[in-house]
Amino acid sequence: MAKVEAIDYGERKVYSVAAFNRGLADWVGRLPTVWVEGEVTELRRQERWQTVFFTLKDVAGGACLEAAMPRRRFDALRLDLADGERVHVFGRAEIWAQKGELRLQALSIERFGLGAHLAALERLKQQLAAEGLFAPERKRPLPRLPRRIGLVTGNDAAARRDVIAAVTARFPPARLLVAETRVQGPRAAAEMAGALRAVAAEPEVDVVVLTRGGGSFEDLLPFSDEGLVRAVAACPVPLVSAVGHEQDTPLCDLAADVRASTPTAAARLVVPDLAELVAALDRRREALRREARAVVGRRRERLERERDRLRSGGRLLLERRRTALDHGAARLRALSPRSTLARGYAIVRHDDAVLRSTAALSAGDRVDVALAEGSFGARVDEIAP
Amino acid sequence: MTDGELTFEQAEAELRRIVERLEAGEVAIDEAIALWERGEALYAICRERLDAAEGKVEELTERVQAAKPSA
Numbered sequence: 054m055a056k057v058e059a060i061d062y063g064e065r066k067v068y069s070v071a072a073f074n075r076g077l078a079d080w081v082g083r084l085p086t087v088w089v090e091g092e093v094t095e096l097r098r099q100e101r102w103q104t105v106f107f108t109l110k111d112v113a114g115g116a117c118l119e120a121a122m123p124r125r126r127f128d129a130l131r132l133d134l135a136d137g138e139r140v141h142v143f144g145r146a147e148i149w150a151q152k153g154e155l156r157l158q159a160l161s162i163e164r165f166g167l168g169a170h171l172a173a174l175e176r177l178k179q180q181l182a183a184e185g186l187f188a189p190e191r192k193r194p195l196p197r198l199p200r201r202i203g204l205v206t207g208n209d210a211a212a213r214r215d216v217i218a219a220v221t222a223r224f225p226p227a228r229l230l231v232a233e234t235r236v237q238g239p240r241a242a243a244e245m246a247g248a249l250r251a252v253a254a255e256p257e258v259d260v261v262v263l264t265r266g267g268g269s270f271e272d273l274l275p276f277s278d279e280g281l282v283r284a285v286a287a288c289p290v291p292l293v294s295a296v297g298h299e300q301d302t303p304l305c306d307l308a309a310d311v312r313a314s315t316p317t318a319a320a321r322l323v324v325p326d327l328a329e330l331v332a333a334l335d336r337r338r339e340a341l342r343r344e345a346r347a348v349v350g351r352r353r354e355r356l357e358r359e360r361d362r363l364r365s366g367g368r369l370l371l372e373r374r375r376t377a378l379d380h381g382a383a384r385l386r387a388l389s390p391r392s393t394l395a396r397g398y399a400i401v402r403h404d405d406a407v408l409r410s411t412a413a414l415s416a417g418d419r420v421d422v423a424l425a426e427g428s429f430g431a432r433v434d435e436i437a438p
Numbered sequence: 439m440t441d442g443e444l445t446f447e448q449a450e451a452e453l454r455r456i457v458e459r460l461e462a463g464e465v466a467i468d469e470a471i472a473l474w475e476r477g478e479a480l481y482a483i484c485r486e487r488l489d490a491a492e493g494k495v496e497e498l499t500e501r502v503q504a505a506k507p508s509a
Contacts, residue, residue, distance in 0.1 A: 196447070197446075197447055198445075198446045198447060198487075203498075217495055221493055221495075224493075225493045226488060226491035226492060226493050227491075227493055228491070228492075228493065228494045228495075228496075229494070229495045229496065230496050230497075230498055231495060231496065231497050231498060232497075232498040233497070248498070251498060252498055255498070327488070330488070331485075331488065334450070334481065334484050334485065337450075337453055337454065337457060337481070338453075338477070338478070338481045340457045340461075341453070341456065341457050341460070341474060341477040341478070341481070342474070344457055344460035344461050345460055345470050345471065345473065345474035345477075347460070347463075348460055348463065348465050348467065348470035349467055349470060349471075351463065352467050
């Protein structure tokens with residue numbers, strides 16, 4: 054490498070542009086070789102060019118970096134890259150001396166692989182979990198009878214048809230609002246998030262179903278996109294996620310209020326079975342009538358019991374009184390002087406007063422004597438002291 | 439809220455509470471009859487809500503596109 058030499062203007066050292074660039078390139082060239090992850094955009098490859106150029110872009114922030122690779126090496130990788138694909142580029146920083154521009158000189162390019170995807174997914178999952186997006190207390194109950202059901206689905210007919218068929222079979226009066234979006238490819242996640250927001254904002258939409266049939270791991274990746282997962286969590290009405298099959302767990306499933314294993318299962322969750330609903334309603338009306346009658350019946354029974362008690366109670370009282378009366382009559386009879394007279398005693402009256410002593414009597418007084426049978430008058434002959 | 443504004447869920451929940459109240463007993467006869475009448479009205483509201491709804495599948499995208507020319 055040519056030595057960078059300054060021209061001396063007296064005290065001042067001045068570099069030519071080429072010398073400055075060379076110096077910078079020399080310094081940057083000593084930086085270590087690293088892996089850089091990004092999305093490929095503006096891939097420029099032409100047969101007559103010795104170099105293939107492309108721009109690496111951060112999916113999230115949009116930061117850009119120019120990259121270059123010799124065409125032969127690029128072609129030898131047989132990557133068949135297209136714009137929008139995520140790659141890992143192994144290379145080092147380089148200054149293109151003629152222009153003074155920085156770029157990443159690629160030594161190797163790897164398509165973002167399954168392992169890398171899994172690791173990135175796991176990181177995102179941890180991060181969103183830490184934010185509380187998957188917390189159980191965030192889960193809302195589904196309405197029992199939604200006025201309208203929003204359905205966000207791919208135009209891959211199967212899932213869409215399954216949900217609509219299952220919903221209308223179970224609950225014929227259901228009203229569905231369907232938003233078709235792309236569910237695959239680099240723009241799918243953003244489109245689905247937009248469709249979710251649009252559907253949820255429609256009047257009377259009480260629940261939203263996000264669905265897609267089964268697919269490969271890569272097919273389901275948009276359902277783990279951070280933007281979509283956040284849109285699911287932010288959905289103003291409860292959301293059912295029915296994506297892929299039982300074993301798939303895209304991140305949108307974790308952020309949804311309820312996860313359904315299949316589109317048909319989602320239908321069972323969002324609408325009640327009309328026949329069952331009507332039957333249950335009829336049973337409740339039967340219970341209403343039965344219970345109301347039972348209240349009246351219980352009252353009548355109580356009333357009848359009380360009447361019976363009243364009647365039997367009255368009879369009992371009368372009986373007791375009569376017994377008491379008989380008892381009293383017997384006692385009265387026992388105390389009467391008649392029985393004493395019957396034993397031979399007599400009652401002697403003078404001036405209508407019963408005599409108990411001779412103190413008030415004088416000889417010649419008239420007294421009346423009563424016996425058990427009959428009475429007679431008599432005169433006092435003599436009074437013993 | 440008048441009865442006309444009751445949702446299916448609200449009417450159904452009130453009907454359930456009425457039945458539970460009757461089941462618990464200790465309701466005066468006049469009240470039991472009033473509850474019965476109210477329950478029958480709520481049942482009618484529930485059935486009406488179910489019968490009035492007509493199944494429909496709309497497309498959001500079509501609606502949006504249909505709205506565009508006039509916008």
